[in-house]
Amino acid sequence: MTITAAADGSALGNPGPAGWAWYIDDDCWAAGGWPHGTNNQGELMAVLDLLRSTAHLPGEHLRILCDSQYVINCITKWMPGWKRKGWRKADGRPVLNVDLLQQIDEAVKGRSYEFEWVRGHTGHDLNEAADLRARAVAVAYQQGTTAPTGPGFTHRPGAEARPADTAAEEPVPAAPATGTRRPEPAAAAGGAAEPDLFSELEDLDRPVDEGRPEHLVLALEEELLRPETRTDFGRMAVLLHPEFAEIGESGRMWTREDIINALRPDPAADSELDLLGVERLGEESILLTYRSRGRTGSSLRSSLWLRDAGRWRLRFHQGTPERG
Known part of the structure; x- marks a missing residue:
């Protein structure tokens, strides 16, 4: 089995309140941080x-997705x-972050691992999920609130690994760097994990449906209004445009x-949706208007x-209460 995880860090001010996170899926991730630190x-x-959390599975290959060339x-x-x-270093000066690097040097001994570079902030599902969690910790330290820490590594030996790539997006340049050994590709080892709702919805948006993606956008809007979505890091990251307002x-x-x-529930959650209009503004934009009725x-x-x-994301939303 290959364990595929994204690892990321965040620092507000760099240095400043800092966070870190690794992410495999919504049930398997961890985060932490410090009041003062750097992005690196x-x-x-x-x-x-991540290495320590998977140390009890030394025989499993670890594929680490990272947007930091420095770390790789x-x-x-x-x-x-x-x-x-x-x-x-070559100039004789001490290596920065040597304490962390020495611990990593110990943690990789005997491990089968590889790093793959992914471009940050381009919609890569796992990278965005890790980035959001790392930044949430940094913000928590900045504001003096409770930082999310995650459930940790919850998968057990023999459990299915997450597919190497589930995002329907353009491939990003990869620079793999291997550790002790490189096994057969993940696709050859066991079956794929059960697809989530977003994978199923994206199946509707194949080229054969390019002419009428309105049904997909409407389904995504309905998904976004669900309480379980409005309180979920990963799903919100998939649905909201980077410049969302x-x-x-x-x-x-x-x-x-x-x-x-x-991570607040939406007031329209669990409400009845009356569609008023679906307008195709251009090849890459759709405007929905509707009435929500709730408690x-x-x-x-x-x-x-x-x-x-390569995917539909919500760029702007506005809600106006109807008066009596």
Whole structure:
């Protein structure tokens, strides 16, 4: 089995309040951080904790997705030379973050692993999920609130691994760097995990349906309004455009970061949706208008969906309560 996980770090101000996270799926992830740290420290700590969390499965190959060339190069290219020089660089100066690197050096001994570079902030599901969790921890330290830590590694030996790539997006350049050995491709080892709702919805958006994607956008809108979605890191990351903005029923302006950090249920959740219109504004944009009816009354709503990196994402939403 191949364990595929994304590792990421975040620092507000760099240095500043910092967080780290690794992510396999919604049931298997971990995060942490410090009141003061750097982005590189967060990236390295995410990898270290992932190695430690999977240390009880030394025979399983570990595929680490990382958007930091610094981290990949440190571990796969530079560490052997630094060790020979007493953890000093070619110019004789001490290596930065040596404490974390030395612990990683110990943690990779005897492990089968590889790193794969992914471009950050381009809609890669696992990378975005790890990034959101790392940033949430950094924000928690900044604001003095409770930081999310995650369930940790919950998979057991013999459990199915997550498929190597489930995102319907353009492939990103990869720079694999292997550890002790490289096994057969993941597809040859066991079956694929059960697809989630988003995989099923994206199946509807194959080229044969390019002419009428309105049904997909409507299904995604309905999914976004569900309480379980509005309180889930990974699902919100998939559905919301990087530049998402919302004007809530109270008149408050919400950014993507605001909503994900708050993870608040939507007032329209579990309400009846009366579709008023679906307008194709262009090849890459669709406007939905509808009325939601729920326990708190009815509201008129509009949502602008844009096709971004091969998938539909919500760019703007506004809700206006209807008066009596």
